[in-house]
Amino acid sequence: xxxxxxxxxxxxxxxxxxxxxxxxxxxxxxxxxxxxxxxxxxxxxxxxxxxxxxxxxxxxxxxxxxxxxxxxxxxxxxxxxxxxxxxxxxxxxxxxxxxxxxxxxxxxxxxxxxxxxxxxxxxxxxxxxxxxxxxxxxxxxxxxxxxxxxxxxxxxxxxxxxxxxxxxxxxxxxxxxxxxxxxxxxxxxxxxxxxxxxxxxxxxxxxxxxxxxxxxxxxxxxxxxxxxxxxxxxxxxxxxxxxxxxxxxxxxxxxxxxxxxxxxxxxxxxxxxxxxxxxxxxxxxxxxxxxxxxxxxxxxxxxxxxxxxxxxxxxxxxxxxxxxxxxxxxxxxxxxxxxxxxxxxxxxxxxxxxxxxxxxxxxxxxxxxxxxxxxxxxxxxxxxxxxxxxxxxxxxxxxxxxxxxxxxxxxxxxxxxxxxxxxxxxxxxxxxxxxxxxxxxxxxxxxxxxxxxxxxxxxxxxxxxxxxxxxxxxxxxxxxxxxxxxxxxxxxxxxxxxxxxxxxxxxxxxxxxxxxxxxxxxxxxxxxxxxxxxxxxxxxxxxxxxxxxxxxxxxxxxxxxxxxxxxxxxxxxxxxxxxxxx
Numbered sequence: 001x002x003x004x005x006x007x008x009x010x011x012x013x014x015x016x017x018x019x020x021x022x023x024x025x026x027x028x029x030x031x032x033x034x035x036x037x038x039x040x041x042x043x044x045x046x047x048x049x050x051x052x053x054x055x056x057x058x059x060x061x062x063x064x065x066x067x068x069x070x071x072x073x074x075x076x077x078x079x080x081x082x083x084x085x086x087x088x089x090x091x092x093x094x095x096x097x098x099x100x101x102x103x104x105x106x107x108x109x110x111x112x113x114x115x116x117x118x119x120x121x122x123x124x125x126x127x128x129x130x131x132x133x134x135x136x137x138x139x140x141x142x143x144x145x146x147x148x149x150x151x152x153x154x155x156x157x158x159x160x161x162x163x164x165x166x167x168x169x170x171x172x173x174x175x176x177x178x179x180x181x182x183x184x185x186x187x188x189x190x191x192x193x194x195x196x197x198x199x200x201x202x203x204x205x206x207x208x209x210x211x212x213x214x215x216x217x218x219x220x221x222x223x224x225x226x227x228x229x230x231x232x233x234x235x236x237x238x239x240x241x242x243x244x245x246x247x248x249x250x251x252x253x254x255x256x257x258x259x260x261x262x263x264x265x266x267x268x269x270x271x272x273x274x275x276x277x278x279x280x281x282x283x284x285x286x287x288x289x290x291x292x293x294x295x296x297x298x299x300x301x302x303x304x305x306x307x308x309x310x311x312x313x314x315x316x317x318x319x320x321x322x323x324x325x326x327x328x329x330x331x332x333x334x335x336x337x338x339x340x341x342x343x344x345x346x347x348x349x350x351x352x353x354x355x356x357x358x359x360x361x362x363x364x365x366x367x368x369x370x371x372x373x374x375x376x377x378x379x380x381x382x383x384x385x386x387x388x389x390x391x392x393x394x395x396x397x398x399x400x401x402x403x404x405x406x407x408x409x410x411x412x413x414x415x416x417x418x419x420x421x422x423x424x425x426x427x428x429x430x431x432x433x434x435x436x437x438x439x440x441x442x443x444x445x446x447x448x449x450x451x452x453x454x455x456x457x458x459x460x461x462x463x464x465x466x467x468x469x470x471x472x473x474x475x476x477x478x479x480x481x482x483x484x485x486x487x488x489x490x491x492x493x494x495x496x497x498x499x500x501x502x503x504x505x506x507x508x509x510x511x512x513x514x515x516x517x518x519x520x521x522x523x524x525x526x527x528x529x530x531x532x533x534x535x536x537x538x539x540x541x542x543x544x545x546x547x548x549x550x551x552x553x554x555x556x557x558x559x560x561x562x563x564x565x566x567x568x569x570x571x572x573x574x575x576x577x578x579x580x581x582x
Contacts, residue, residue: 012114015124016107023103023131026395027402030099030141031092034407037435038428039287040144043069044080046089051077054085067246069144070345075186076147094143101149102140106131108156109360115163117205121374122367125387129363134282134397136359138352141405147188148356154184155191155357162198166206178231185239190357192236193335195229200331204323240338247345259344263294266301268340271350272333273304278352279359282397285404286415290422291341291349308333324368331361347424408432423452427459434462439469457483457493464496473504491520495541502544510544517541532562552576 035041045051048068050059055078063077079097087093106127113123130136139148158180165173184191202208202225212221226233278285315325339354373379404414412429416422430445446463453459464479477500483493495517501510521538525531539554558565 008118008120011120012111015120016110019110019124019127019131020103020107022128022395023106024099026132026398027099027102027140029399029402030095030405033091033095033141033402033405035091035094036142036144036405036408036411038408038412038432040069041142044077044144044146045084045094048080051080051084052089053081055081067250070247070250071147071189072242072246073147073186073188075183076150076188079146079150079187080143091143094146095141098140098143098146098149101146101153102136103131105149105152105156108153108160112156112160112163113364115160116201119368119371122371126360126363126367128391129367129394130360132391132394132398133279133359134394134401135279135285135352135355137398137401137405138285138287139356141402142353145353148190148353151184151188151190152357154180154187155194158184158191158194159198159201162201163206166202166208174231178235181232182235185235189239189243190335190338192240192338195232195236196334197331198229198232199225200327200334204327244343259291259293261342263292263296264342264344266296267292267349268342269304269308270296270300271340272336273307274350275336275355275358276362279355279362282393283400284418285352285401286419286422286425287411288347288415288422288425288428289349289351289419290424291344291347322369325365328361328363328365328368331364332358333361335361421452423449423456423459426452427462430462430466434466434469437469439466442466443470455486457487460486461493468500473500476500477504489520491517491524492537494520495537498541498544514541514545518545530561532558532565535561536565536567 035046037046042048050056050062050066053059059081060078063074063081066072066077068077080094083094083097087096109130110123110127113126114120117123139145158177161173161177161180165177181191181194184194208225209218209221212218216224311329315322315329319326335358336354339351341349370383374383404411409429409432412425412432415425416429419425426445426449430442430449433439433442433445443463443466446459446466449459450456450463460479460483464476464483467473467476467479477497480493480497480500484490484497487493494513498510498513498517501507501513518538518541521534521541524534525538528534535554535558539551539558542548542551542554559569
């Protein structure tokens with residue numbers, strides 16, 4: 001290596017090492033944090049029977065075929081299994097892996113941009129913004145968002161492999177790009193936009209759009225660049241189809257059928273601007289942002305549309321002189337498309353984690369936009385000072401945001417403080433408090449959730465349970481009576497109404513309800529004779545009306561169908577004791 005090459009290489013090593021250690025230092029407090037039990041950490045780790053066993057043959061088969069939280073991402077699931085192998089269910093270890101992956105992603109981003117542009121300090125600053133921005137805390141401090149940090153590493157590795165391929169195209173190098181992209185898609189389907197981002201990099205800084213052969217027109221070159229990426233587009237299409245099928249099968253896209261398409265488009269346009277505002281504002285980040293549905297103010301829609309159109313017109317106007325503007329802006333707009341809400345999944349209007357990759361486009365616009373000032377006499381020290389102040393502010397903001405992620409209760413209370421009419425956050429906080437036996441506080445949360453979303457049987461049911469736990473039988477009965485009005489014919493609801501009436505001393509009314517419930521469960525068993533839970537529920541209803549001789553064989557039959565049905569085993573033992581049978 002020549003002396004001139006040694007300097008930049010050594011500098012890059014120092015910057016990469018410093019960036020990695022700085023990221024670890026800023027995120028280190030999260031090692032003391034717990035799982036977010038109420039939202040997805042339970043699905044991925046704490047209550048996932050396969051993951052809890054670590055890496056096993058059964059677990060490997062399940063990971064390759066099953067879906068978690070509406071997505072098929074086996075590599076992410078396998079990473080959680082590996083964590084269990086290494087750390088058990090100690091949350092600090094799972095947090096540590098997330099921090100390591102985020103720090104590695106920041107270094108890979110620096111290396112990628114440096115290889116693309118040969119601009120060391122601009123590349124370092126973009127990577128530092130990515131590493132330290134408090135809006136990215138959700139992707140790092142939330143164990144369930146392992147898919148973000150893991151897929152980002154594979155995204156940058158895919159792009160590095162692509163840069164390597166463009167320097168000397170060959171089939172093995174192209175194969176490496178395709179393999180890494182495919183692997184990344186198994187971590188998170190967000191990588192469906194990778195081919196699009198590679199086309200952007202072809203324009204700037206690679207300049208491949210202008211590297212035409214004799215007789216080759218610009219349109220021919222563009223077509224050749226797209227054709228070159230057809231295997232990647234095919235991978236993206238396959239991943240998108242699989243994701244949509246999984247989400248549809250699990251009911252995750254049902255909300256899209258309820259929301260008018262114009263409401264989804266309006267929210268998408270407003271969200272594009274809202275993400276930018278949040279990247280600048282550095283505070284008030286929430287776990288869940290409620291969807292405005294059809295109540296979005298017209299001025300927000302019109303204002304956001306005007307802002308997007310204006311910025312787009314400016315970057316197109318400046319495309320030849322400042323290509324980093326159009327590349328950064330289209331990177332931001334394009335990589336948000338899969339999660340912007342045109343196809344609505346879940347009940348959020350937007351999510352901080354969705355900005356993890358798209359924000360890089362805005363950082364590129366900012367850093368390369370002001371970079372020419374460094375060539376002036378006063379510009380370089382001024383930019384350096386401003387850069388240091390900004391990074392310090394980001395690090396402090398990240399530390400503050402990390403404090404909200406200590407546990408489920410803390411992040412949910414913070415979310416309720418910084419959002420309005422957030423029924424889902426109130427509901428999750430209510431379930432969290434109920435599990436701790438704090439039923440009075442839980443009731444308040446469920447009541448607030450019911451105020452905002454009055455047609456939810458699930459919220460009403462948990463509100464009723466919280467009131468039951470406090471001995472407020474009449475108030476609890478009102479909840480189940482309301483559920484019965486919303487979804488008539490649910491025997492489990494009628495059964496609970498009967499037990500509440502018993503507790504209130506209204507035995508005749510209770511007996512009447514139980515007889516109706518018995519008929520309903522018998523009808524259910526005719527349709528599904530192997531349903532152990534329906535059989536168990538029928539037995540308990542029979543026991544309530546004193547028909548123990550009919551109930552006992554049903555408990556035994558339910559256990560034969562489902563040996564791990566613990567409530568049936570306990571009920572059978574208790575009934576044996578009552579009847580004197582051994």
